[in-house]
Amino acid sequence: MAEDAPSPRGERIAKWLARAGVASRRDAEKIIAEGRVKLGGQPVTQPATFVAPGDIVTVDGRPVAEPERSRLFRYHKPPGLVTTHRDPEGRPTVFEKLPPELGRLISVGRLDLNSEGLLLLTNDGALARRLELPANGWVRRYRVRVFGAVEERALAALARGVTIEGVRYAPIEAGIDSRKGDNAWLTVALQEGKNREIRRVMAHLGLAVSRLIRVAYGPFQLGQLPRGAVEEVNPKVLREQLGLAAPARRRRAE
Structure with missing residues (x-):
């Protein structure tokens, strides 16, 4: 861009x-x-x-204070929080739970109320927009627990894309990790990320989502970050992933 x-x-x-x-x-x-x-x-x-x-x-x-250096944070969003600064229904928000010393942050994309896992946060709205661009081709990866009869052929067919109630969803990679009775854990990967996309696609397959955890957003991973914890991405890593040049250093006086 x-x-x-x-x-x-x-x-x-x-x-x-x-x-x-x-x-x-x-x-x-x-x-x-x-x-x-x-x-x-x-x-x-x-x-x-x-x-x-x-x-x-x-x-x-x-x-408004002058912009600081661009910062990016990984946050392990718990379920039950909305990804907005103010909620008209009075529900708790992600931003109310963050340490106040981080200042005002905005989210890169969203996770809905009952979803959990990796949410990227930044103090730079331009950076947030850049990270959301479909042109990045970044894969969003999720672990999804579903209830119902899972058909592997139906999951494989999602790789061709699917249209549901007039909405076209881009190709989705989905596979079974484990199964116990009528419950199964799936790994789901997509690039587009329309609103409530995974829940709608699974419902189309006759599956009810009981848990949805985002584990990766492009090169950024949830890893072992505890639920509710927030951790800054190393500026060097951020520059490398976005192809930015490092700030110029002053030449040491001889």
């Missing part, structure tokens, strides 16, 4: 807000259009407005 070219005028405010962790770039454009953003005390009307170092930006009257 091509990045915006640097400008002597600064950085576009939508991208600046995304890097500051206020929202994704797309959502930043929405709050700009709603008139909630000011630059130097003046309302911002265009997402192409530039922010220079030292400029004061506010959202809903609150100052």
